[in-house]
Amino acid sequence: SSNLRKTYTERAAVHPNPCARTFLELMERKRSNLSVAVDVTSKTELLEIAGKVGPYICLLKTHIDIVNDFDQDLVDQLKALSKKHDFMIFEDRKFADIGNTVKLQYGFGIYRIASWADITNCHSVPGEGIISGLKEIGLPLNRGLLLLAEMSSAGSLATGAYTAATVAMARRHQDFVIGFIAMRRMDAEDEGGDFIVMTPGVSLDVAGDGLGQQYRTPREVVVESGGDVVIVGRGIYGKGKNVEEQAKRYRDAGWEAYLERVRR
Numbered sequence: 001s002s003n004l005r006k007t008y009t010e011r012a013a014v015h016p017n018p019c020a021r022t023f024l025e026l027m028e029r030k031r032s033n034l035s036v037a038v039d040v041t042s043k044t045e046l047l048e049i050a051g052k053v054g055p056y057i058c059l060l061k062t063h064i065d066i067v068n069d070f071d072q073d074l075v076d077q078l079k080a081l082s083k084k085h086d087f088m089i090f091e092d093r094k095f096a097d098i099g100n101t102v103k104l105q106y107g108f109g110i111y112r113i114a115s116w117a118d119i120t121n122c123h124s125v126p127g128e129g130i131i132s133g134l135k136e137i138g139l140p141l142n143r144g145l146l147l148l149a150e151m152s153s154a155g156s157l158a159t160g161a162y163t164a165a166t167v168a169m170a171r172r173h174q175d176f177v178i179g180f181i182a183m184r185r186m187d188a189e190d191e192g193g194d195f196i197v198m199t200p201g202v203s204l205d206v207a208g209d210g211l212g213q214q215y216r217t218p219r220e221v222v223v224e225s226g227g228d229v230v231i232v233g234r235g236i237y238g239k240g241k242n243v244e245e246q247a248k249r250y251r252d253a254g255w256e257a258y259l260e261r262v263r264r
């Protein structure tokens with residue numbers, strides 16, 4: 001796709017979706033295409049890591065339902081950090097039910113995800129009603145949705161016709177769907193539009209985690225496969241790691257790869 005050669009700023013300038021535009025502008029302003037996936041189970045630890053990686057990231061990715069001592073104050077503090085350090089928040093909720101149910105899961109319950117997460121994501125397996133349901137809650141709040149077009153794990157069933165149908169679904173909902181979780185660029189040159197591709201399964205040091213995760217480097221993701229955002233979890237806060245040092249290292253690797261791609 002021609003979006004491959006465009007800068008995030010050039011894409012922001014013509015993007016019709018406000019959430020996508022805000023995010024693309026933020027990436028260029030911050031010179032970061034790094035998202036950190038903070039998969040820890042305590043509020044203190046989550047806030048500590050978010051504070052340390054804050055200066056280096058464009059997007060903080062959460063799994064809010066793994067936090068043992070979740071409360072509204074956690075959300076308030078995450079929002080404050082996102083303002084202080086200029087990053088957006090992505091709750092990796094992977095909704096997967098009928099439209100009416102996901103509406104309730106997104107807007108209500110203990111987590112009230114739509115009230116604080118700028119971006120969330122969903123599976124396409126239930127069919128298009130899942131997007132329509134989430135949209136009813138998210139669109140009035142200027143939220144954005146990512147569809148899971150592919151996954152990073154070994155043996156993923158999201159391939160071939162499933163992936164293609166997922167992309168087609170996104171094309172019909174460009175007012176709310178801002179992109180994909182995918183391992184490579186998804187949009188074809190002749191079809192127009194601009195979807196942001198976010199790619200998990202990124203490490204500079206290891207190939208897997210023993211539980212099916214498969215890692216590639218930021219350069220493989222961004223230059224070779226056309227991903228826009230690299231999502232890194234344990235590579236940054238894993239045992240014995242200096243969190244700031246690793247965040248800076250992955251931020252630099254991701255941004256170098258982006259510059260290489262747009263200069264090619």
Ligand code: 5BU
Nearest residue numbers: 037151152153181200201213232233234
């Ligand atoms: P890791 O520690 O860098 O392996 O963490 C990867 C994160 O990305 C973790 O929060 C996963 O839930 C998330 N993820 C993924 O690894 N692969 C996928 O296909 C999707 C999400 Br979708």
